[in-house]
Amino acid sequence: MNASMLSYVLLSCVLLSVQAHNCQVSEIIRNTRNLLNKTQESWSCRETAATPCSCLPIPEPGHELACFVEGTKHMMEHNMTSNKKLFLLNQSFQIQLDRNLCESLTSGKKCKYKTKGTVRTFLEKILKTYQEIHKSRV
Amino acid sequence: MAVSGASLVPILLGLGISLASAHSPKEVECILFNEEYMTCKWGSGQTLTANYSLYYWYGNKSPVVECQQYLWEHSVRIGCRFEQREIIQFQPFHVRVNASQDGRTLEIPSNCMELQNLVKPEAPVNLTIRNMSSNQLQLTWSSPYPKAHCLEHVVKYKSNKDTSWMKQEVKGDIFSFPSVDYEKYYTFYVRSKINNYCGSTQLWSEWSVPVFWGSNATSKGRSSPEPPGSPLRLLTVLTVSPRLVAGMADEHLQLFWIHTVLIPIASCLLLLVLVVLLVRMERVWVIIMPRIPNPSKNFDDLFITHNGDFQEWVGVPKDVVESFKPNYSESICHVSELPYEPFQDSSTHLPGVPGPQEHGPYKNSYVGA
Numbered sequence: 422m423n424a425s426m427l428s429y430v431l432l433s434c435v436l437l438s439v440q441a442h443n444c445q446v447s448e449i450i451r452n453t454r455n456l457l458n459k460t461q462e463s464w465s466c467r468e469t470a471a472t473p474c475s476c477l478p479i480p481e482p483g484h485e486l487a488c489f490v491e492g493t494k495h496m497m498e499h500n501m502t503s504n505k506k507l508f509l510l511n512q513s514f515q516i517q518l519d520r521n522l523c524e525s526l527t528s529g530k531k532c533k534y535k536t537k538g539t540v541r542t543f544l545e546k547i548l549k550t551y552q553e554i555h556k557s558r559v
Numbered sequence: 560m561a562v563s564g565a566s567l568v569p570i571l572l573g574l575g576i577s578l579a580s581a582h583s584p585k586e587v588e589c590i591l592f593n594e595e596y597m598t599c600k601w602g603s604g605q606t607l608t609a610n611y612s613l614y615y616w617y618g619n620k621s622p623v624v625e626c627q628q629y630l631w632e633h634s635v636r637i638g639c640r641f642e643q644r645e646i647i648q649f650q651p652f653h654v655r656v657n658a659s660q661d662g663r664t665l666e667i668p669s670n671c672m673e674l675q676n677l678v679k680p681e682a683p684v685n686l687t688i689r690n691m692s693s694n695q696l697q698l699t700w701s702s703p704y705p706k707a708h709c710l711e712h713v714v715k716y717k718s719n720k721d722t723s724w725m726k727q728e729v730k731g732d733i734f735s736f737p738s739v740d741y742e743k744y745y746t747f748y749v750r751s752k753i754n755n756y757c758g759s760t761q762l763w764s765e766w767s768v769p770v771f772w773g774s775n776a777t778s779k780g781r782s783s784p785e786p787p788g789s790p791l792r793l794l795t796v797l798t799v800s801p802r803l804v805a806g807m808a809d810e811h812l813q814l815f816w817i818h819t820v821l822i823p824i825a826s827c828l829l830l831l832v833l834v835v836l837l838v839r840m841e842r843v844w845v846i847i848m849p850r851i852p853n854p855s856k857n858f859d860d861l862f863i864t865h866n867g868d869f870q871e872w873v874g875v876p877k878d879v880v881e882s883f884k885p886n887y888s889e890s891i892c893h894v895s896e897l898p899y900e901p902f903q904d905s906s907t908h909l910p911g912v913p914g915p916q917e918h919g920p921y922k923n924s925y926v927g928a
Contacts, residue, residue, distance in 0.1 A: 450756050548759070552675065553649040556709055556757040 444523035446551040449513055452506040453548045459504065460541050477543035479536045483528035485550050486518040491532045492543050501540060510547075523554065587613075587654050587669040590762065591678045593704055597646055598630060600638035601656050601667055609660035611636040611667075617650040648675040675753075679762040680704035683712065683732075683749045686770040696736040696772060700749050707732065709757035713750055715766070718743035719773070730754075744773030 477495060480488035493511035501507075517523050518530070538546070589599040599613065613626040613636075626639035652674050656667040683700040691697050702710055712729045716736070720743055727734065739745070748766045837843050861872040870880055 447756060454755055549649055549673065549675075552757055552759075556648075556675065556706065558708070 444517065444554060445513065446555045449510060449551050450548060450555065452510050452513075453544055453551070455506050456504060456510075457541065457544050457548065460544065477538055477540060478532050478534035479538045479542060479546055481533045481535060483526070484531070484533040485526040485546075486514055486523060487527070487530055488532035488534055489514040489547055489550075490518055496540065525554070526550065587656055587667060589652075589654070589672060589674070589677050591646065591674055593681045594646070594648075594678055595643055597641040597674070597677075598638050599641070599654060600630065602637055603632060607635045607637060609635075609658040609665075612657045612659075613639040614655045614657070615639075615641075616653050617647050619651075623655075646674060649673070673759075675758040676760045677762065678753050678758060678760060680710060680751045680753065680764045682765045683751055683767045686747060686749060686767055688747070688770055688772045691735070694737075694739050694741075696739045696745075698734040698736065698747055698749075698770070700732055700767065702732070702751055704751065706757065709753055710751045711754040712752075713763070715748040715750075716745055718745050739772070742774060744771065746771055 477492040478488040490511065493507060493514060496507055497511060518527055521527050587599050587601045589597055591597045599615075601607075601611065601613075613629070614623050615626070616623045626641075627645070628640040628642070629636045630638035630640055652672040654669040654672070656669065658665045658667060681703040683702050686698065686700045689697045689699070698714065700712075704710060710732075712732065712734075714727045714729055714734045715724050716727075717724045718740070734747075734749075736745075747770050750766050751764045752762065753760050837847075861867065861869065865872040
């Protein structure tokens with residue numbers, strides 16, 4: 422790696438670290454929509470006693486990020502999709518949770534939910550949550 | 560008679576049920592108009608006859624509330640109007656419509672709704688065209704919807720010489736039209752929709768009031784909001800057209816001079832400059848006209864470094880060179896002829912044997928090896 426490339430990498434890291442100091446919603450919305458569009462194509466749920474279709478937590482208010490981290494992690498572990506965007510979503514949620522970037526979503530560090538939903542309902546909950554944040558901005 | 564009367568009853572009942580189902584509303588449809596008010600309708604007064612009541616609630620815990628303002632058509636309730644204070648987005652919105660007639664109550668099914676996905680913004684207003692440099696037009700507008708960052712737009716346009724409309728999606732509130740033809744007359748429309756960052760909806764607004772651009776508007780081609788068939792527009796066309804024709808002729812002459820004289824001359828000059836530069840730049844000239852090859856340089860090493868020793872220059876190994884040199888020596892053998900002396904005694908000479916000096920071809924001595 423030569424000097425110019427190193428400076429480029431360092432500058433990118435600086436910019437990314439600066440960027441991560443607020444609640445980023447646009448990329449999460451884009452990635453979630455992308456996954457939703459692919460839900461019907463590749464994710465067929467076969468309900469069994471061991472693997473119910475409704476297996477992802479639908480969070481209570483204030484515990485969204487913790488449940489989004491858990492839910493996306495569960496999806497990756499069970500190979501619900503090999504989509505790279507799922508990994509990016511999980512990473513984004515984890516960073517926002519750790520750094521308390523989206524305050525309205527991180528009043529609880531642990532996932533609290535009353536119901537569980539399917540992959541589609543889970544992703545729709547993510548989409549709705551971040552659309553609300555974006556819409557409320559001036 | 561009794562039997563025939565009894566058999567008619569189920570037939571009539573079936574007919575009544577089918578009639579009722581044919582005229583009963585299928586579902587409730589709600590639309591938020593510019594986030595200012597909302598209407599939820601379940602049919603039209605021409606088909607409905609029952610007495611309808613709407614109840615709504617948000618999520619699972621909020622109280623069930625009856626509609627405060629019904630919409631009427633032909634003395635029948637066909638919908639409900641919700642004011643802004645009654646609307647909550649991003650909360651599950653439940654609606655139940657009860658239809659009662661002749662003591663019977665039916666419930667019209669309604670799914671849970673997300674109101675942020677039912678927003679229909681108002682059409683854009685104040686469409687304005689500005690003439691930018693280099694034949695470019697810029698169309699701008701404003702929207703009555705309060706959150707501009709939640710909107711996406713589509714511009715629909717065509718000229719008077721086009722047969723179909725062109726549509727272009729626009730994220731912001733500026734549309735640049737790259738190459739306008741001043742001889743054409745353009746019409747532009749704009750409409751809006753909530754984008755994917757604020758909702759998931761397919762509800763477009765109505766098309767805006769159109770704006771026009773071209774030679775029919777004014778002599779300078781400024782935008783005009785007059786509709787095509789207005790008397791003012793016709794008058795403008797009639798009064799402007801003689802000047803317009805003269806202007807167009809001048810413009811044509813200018814274009815002619817530019818295209819047939821100026822551009823060819825400029826192209827030739829440019830070509831000449833390039834050729835001159837090409838000739839003078841030896842690096843380029845050598846590529847086009849390569850020099851006759853001179854291989855003498857390849858033999859400099861032979862004559863300068865190795866002093867003409869071909870074997871050394873070629874690189875013949877020294878042991879091979881040595882092998883050609885003889886590794887033995889021979890001494891020189893001198894061979895000479897004795898000197899001639901005349902014969903004095905004839906009795907000692909044998910017949911057939913020549914004399915030593917008479918017939919011998921060699922008279923001098925020689926050296927043999």
